[in-house]
Amino acid sequence: MxxxxxxxxxxxxxxxxxxxxxxxxxxxxxxxxxxxxxxxxxxxxxxxxxxxxxxxxxxxxxxxxxxxxxxxxxxxxxxxxxxxxxxxxxxxxxxxxxxxxxxxxxxxxxxxxxxxxxxxxxxxxxxxxxxxxxxxxxxxxxxxxxxxxxxxxxxxxxxxxxxxxxxxxxxxxxxxxxxxxxxxxxxxxxxxxxxxxxxxxxxxxxxxxxxxxxxxxxxxxxxxxxxxxxxxxxxxxxxxxxxxxxxxxxxxxxxxxxxxxxxxxxxxxxxxxxxxxxxxxxxxxxxESGFFSQTTHVVISKNIVKIESLLGIMKQMIQSINISEYQHIHEKVSEVVVGLEVMKGLIYASEKEAQLNRWGILTPNANPLQAGILYYTKLYPRMIEIIKLIGASGLVSIPTESDFQSQAGTDLRHYLQSSTQNGEEKVRLFRLAWDVSLSAFGGRQELYERFFFGDPVRLASQLFRSYETSDLEARITAFLHDKA
Missing domain, CATH: 2.40.110.10 (Butyryl-CoA Dehydrogenase, subunit A, domain 2)
Structure with missing residues (x-):
């Protein structure tokens, strides 16, 4: 190595x-x-x-x-x-x-x-x-x-x-x-x-x-x-x-x-x-190679960490500006928590249901991974939207490091302070939130996560065609004809 x-x-x-x-x-x-x-x-x-x-x-x-x-x-x-x-x-x-x-x-x-x-x-x-x-x-x-x-x-x-x-x-x-x-x-x-x-x-x-x-x-x-x-x-x-x-x-x-x-x-x-x-x-x-299952296992593993990171940013923003008592904030953050737990459940399911392929390689189950990839194309933009809703004008009231190092720094630390941080530390946090949500870098990240494995509509079509439902359909047919 x-x-x-x-x-x-x-x-x-x-x-x-x-x-x-x-x-x-x-x-x-x-x-x-x-x-x-x-x-x-x-x-x-x-x-x-x-x-x-x-x-x-x-x-x-x-x-x-x-x-x-x-x-x-x-x-x-x-x-x-x-x-x-x-x-x-x-x-x-x-x-x-x-x-x-x-x-x-x-x-x-x-x-x-x-x-x-x-x-x-x-x-x-x-x-x-x-x-x-x-x-x-x-x-x-x-x-x-x-x-x-x-x-x-x-x-x-x-x-x-x-x-x-x-x-x-x-x-x-x-x-x-x-x-x-x-x-x-x-x-x-x-x-x-x-x-x-x-x-x-x-x-x-x-x-x-x-x-x-x-x-x-x-x-x-x-x-x-x-x-x-x-x-x-x-x-x-x-x-x-x-x-x-x-x-x-x-x-x-x-x-x-x-x-x-x-x-x-x-x-x-x-x-x-x-x-x-x-x-x-x-x-x-x-x-036939297991390429999709193995690489998607990597992607969702990474995405779980990314969700955790966005959740951490949100919670720090909420604490900084003291808005943790509002129920609409609870609802928004809970959306992210649900998304995190869903993705963790899907990755664990793919591992638990993994099967050996004909070359003896343990291949994660594709179904939960496909579901995770498709779900994430909607979850990620929503998480970015939530950061914007939490940050609001705070995402544009973000002077640069050189501003704080200049003679203007004293004013900026005072007038941009939050309930828990001076202005310089608050802006440090909000510049992170800005970089992931509003900057050119953040815009590319959102596009990337939407289309990582291609058009989400095509991904949905693939899942529709590949997901086996014959047992489920047979169950319904049997129920409809049950005379008992």
């Missing part, structure tokens, strides 16, 4: 082709305003896993080398394994108040799920399955950080849109192959943390491809180093408000950059290709 210093050194050494605000970044990412806060925060995660006091929680012995491997790479085979994974995920999440949606545990779990179910890829070619297994071992033994890009450019969002093969390429696809590997050209969207990880995974979007020859160039999966020749990352604007943890307590620490990834005739070596041209394997990969 690596520590934080090693993580930052590896990222600085990559020097990928990354563009920000119209200029190519040539400096160390750990010194750049858009990335340094995130890198320092993730370094703390790696330091925690190396802390001797946390070794039992954050590590397990490799079954190939015997070396200590991070718990989030652990392929669970027992209920204790699932519990250990959840506790490690949540311990990491506490360091960011649950604000790091793409902390390393998510992709570590992704590669675990796909690596342990690699036999699915034999449909494509036996060597592809071996490549996937080898990559899982390589990543976990070296504790590599990963990002992924699943999303195609939004040119045409109809269900079965495929680009004309003779038209200029937009969505990344395989355009050629040679003895060394496949050639990929085009773009993929939304590689979160696209340049703050060691490697980039490019996998199917999740949509089923039609059994058509023209769809085959879109059926591919591979992994490459972040700095691979021909790969360019275009960043959105940064939501980091500044370096001050007082002024921007969240964005200064946890802003995860989203990037557009452009592949310019990129050569992907054959040993890094996991899927190529097999529509059948493409369509089987996610449903």
């Amino acid at each position: 690596i520590n934080g210093k090693q993580y930052i050194a590896r990222i600085n050494a990559l020097k990928p082709n990354v563009w920000f605000r119209g200029e190519r970044i040539t400096s160390k990412l750990s010194e750049h305003v858009a990335f340094k806060g995130l890198l320092r925060s993730q370094a703390k995660l790696y330091d925690l896993q190396c802390d001797p006091d946390y070794q039992e929680l954050f590590s397990w012995p490799s079954d190939t080398t015997g070396h200590a491997i991070g718990t989030t790479y652990l392929a669970p085979k027992t209920p204790a394994d699932l519990e250990k994974r959840r506790k490690a995920i949540q311990e990491w999440a506490k360091l960011s108040l649950g604000m790091l949606g793409r902390s390393p545990d998510y992709m570590n779990t992704t590669i675990m799920a796909l690596g342990t179910s690699a036999d699915i890829l034999k449909e494509d070619a036996p060597q592809r399955a071996e490549n996937m297994r080898n990559y899982y071992e390589y990543v976990r033994e070296n504790d590599l950080s990963l990002t992924h890009t699943f999303i195609l450019p939004q040119v045409n969002r109809s269900q079965f849109y495929l680009e004309d093969q003779d038209a200029p390429v937009i969505a990344a696809r395989v355009i050629d192959e040679n003895s060394h590997g496949i050639i990929v050209h085009g773009a993929r969207l939304l590689a979160t943390q696209g340049v703050t990880t060691d490697e980039l995974l490019v996998f199917p979007s999740g949509a089923r491809l039609p059994q058509m020859k023209t769809a085959e160039p879109m059926a591919y999966a591979f992994a490459i180093p972040t700095n691979t020749e021909g790969v360019t990352y275009y960043c959105r604007d940064s939501f980091v408000g500044g370096d001050s943890h007082y002024d921007h307590p969240l964005s200064s620490r946890f802003e995860e950059m989203d990037t557009i990834v452009v592949f310019d005739h990129v050569l992907v070596p054959w040993e890094r290709v996991f899927l190529y041209g097999s529509i059948t394997a493409n369509n089987r990969l996610y449903p």
Whole structure:
């Protein structure tokens, strides 16, 4: 396992082709305003896993080398394994108040799920399955950080849109192959943390491809180093408000950059290709691998910590301005408490009802996890609304740290005081509430939580189709025809 210093050194050494605000970044990412806060925060995660006091929680012995491997790479085979994974995920999440949606545990779990179910890829070619297994071992033994890009450019969002093969390429696809590997050209969207990880995974979007020859160039999966020749990352604007943890307590620490990834005739070596041209394997990969259940278990574990954090912010705001006796405040906070307990119940249910898949991996029950993901898309915006309702004008009466350090500080500490805090400490709290609810960072967080696994309407449709109700329907039929 690596520590934080090693993580930052590896990222600085990559020097990928990354563009920000119209200029190519040539400096160390750990010194750049858009990335340094995130890198320092993730370094703390790696330091925690190396802390001797946390070794039992954050590590397990490799079954190939015997070396200590991070718990989030652990392929669970027992209920204790699932519990250990959840506790490690949540311990990491506490360091960011649950604000790091793409902390390393998510992709570590992704590669675990796909690596342990690699036999699915034999449909494509036996060597592809071996490549996937080898990559899982390589990543976990070296504790590599990963990002992924699943999303195609939004040119045409109809269900079965495929680009004309003779038209200029937009969505990344395989355009050629040679003895060394496949050639990929085009773009993929939304590689979160696209340049703050060691490697980039490019996998199917999740949509089923039609059994058509023209769809085959879109059926591919591979992994490459972040700095691979021909790969360019275009960043959105940064939501980091500044370096001050007082002024921007969240964005200064946890802003995860989203990037557009452009592949310019990129050569992907054959040993890094996991899927190529097999529509059948493409369509089987996610449903049969346990990918959804394992990654959703991570997400809901993290979301529980995030709910706890928002609840803590609310309670401190209520105490600060002395509004704890109002029943409408009780009602609002109780909504959050109910949400927290529901999510905890769903994660425990998924573990209790977990089953071994055909590769001997204990897979959490998908039903409560699907319910949790869908429920959270509504719960999170409501929690943000409640923070706004509690804070009201207090969320905009928030001078900066420099104001308090100036000669105006005496006035501000006096006139902005609350029943329990001087003005400077009250504003410190309310700037945190502002950063999660009203800032650009907070706006991205809300959008992210609404669409983490896609359109909530599509998620509801999936749950409708997948949830087994035949026994329930039979019960009703029997009741209707019972003559007793």
